[in-house]
Amino acid sequence: MGLEITFWILAVVGVAAALLVVSLRNVFREALCLVLCFLAVAGIFLTLSADFLAAIQVLVYVGAISILIILGIMLTREVQRGSPANRLLFPAVIVAGLFLGVMAFAVVDTPWQISGVPPVEPTISALGARLFGDGGFILAVEIAPILLLVAILGAIILVREK
Amino acid sequence: MVSLQHYLILAVVLFSIGLYGALSKRNAIVILMSIEIMLNAVNIAMVAFSRYIVPTLLTGQVFTIFIMVVAAAEAAVGLGIIIAIYRNRETIDATEINLMKW
Numbered sequence: 001m002g003l004e005i006t007f008w009i010l011a012v013v014g015v016a017a018a019l020l021v022v023s024l025r026n027v028f029r030e031a032l033c034l035v036l037c038f039l040a041v042a043g044i045f046l047t048l049s050a051d052f053l054a055a056i057q058v059l060v061y062v063g064a065i066s067i068l069i070i071l072g073i074m075l076t077r078e079v080q081r082g083s084p085a086n087r088l089l090f091p092a093v094i095v096a097g098l099f100l101g102v103m104a105f106a107v108v109d110t111p112w113q114i115s116g117v118p119p120v121e122p123t124i125s126a127l128g129a130r131l132f133g134d135g136g137f138i139l140a141v142e143i144a145p146i147l148l149l150v151a152i153l154g155a156i157i158l159v160r161e162k
Numbered sequence: 163m164v165s166l167q168h169y170l171i172l173a174v175v176l177f178s179i180g181l182y183g184a185l186s187k188r189n190a191i192v193i194l195m196s197i198e199i200m201l202n203a204v205n206i207a208m209v210a211f212s213r214y215i216v217p218t219l220l221t222g223q224v225f226t227i228f229i230m231v232v233a234a235a236e237a238a239v240g241l242g243i244i245i246a247i248y249r250n251r252e253t254i255d256a257t258e259i260n261l262m263k264w
Contacts, residue, residue, distance in 0.1 A: 018179040020178055021192075021199060043207055045206075048213040069194065084185065086186060103177075103178075126218075127220055127224065127227075131224060154242065
């Protein structure tokens with residue numbers, strides 16, 4: 001019962017914050033609503049008993065990516081022009097609505113094979129064993145830092161003063 | 163009782179909102195924010211599948227970690243590109259950045 005109430009509060013807050021992100025005029029307020037949406041998603045992870053991912057969500061999204069976006073807003077001085085829509089406003093509404101309808105129908109109509117096993121909790125040691133253990137994802141774990149290194153170098157080279 | 167469908171519908175709603183924002187906005191930073199919302203929606207779907215279909219394998223949570231790595235890299239490079247464009251063109255309006263548009 002408590003889980004249900006938590007889920008609905010977090011879902012409503014998350015969807016409302018996401019709607020504000022795409023509908024407000026002020027870009028900076030949109031970024032703050034995005035932070036609220038990220039926090040709601042972290043709470044959703046907690047209700048799914050993914051404690052490690054909730055912590056990472058707060059650290060990476062709320063802590064790092066939102067700061068990066070706010071810095072981008074400050075460095076580009078585009079705040080005065082707000083966030084206007086382009087010519088594709090109505091096609092975008094139609095495409096997003098169609099996607100929502102089709103995917104919602106598919107989700108409701110599919111007979112999911114729900115497993116009754118209780119989830120692993122806490123997940124940190126289980127995730128570590130899964131990532132680094134036998135038959136795990138060790139190659140992907142080693143590729144990920146290379147990707148991050150390339151991204152950092154690319155960002156530095158892109159924004160460097162000539 | 164909260165079921166898998168609840169989480170998947172939530173993920174679909176968030177993804178649609180992000181899709182609408184990414185398609186309809188002119189400000190490049192707002193487009194980037196919409197893409198982050200879409201990635202978060204995918205993460206919710208991944209973790210929900212992991213929780214309800216393979217609760218002991220945690221495969222969805224592992225995928226979510228890699229999605230977060232790629233999202234962080236994408237945000238850094240995307241904002242770098244936006245700032246570089248702003249230096250050259252004095253605008254980040256996606257409808258005015260049309261040098262390579264056919």
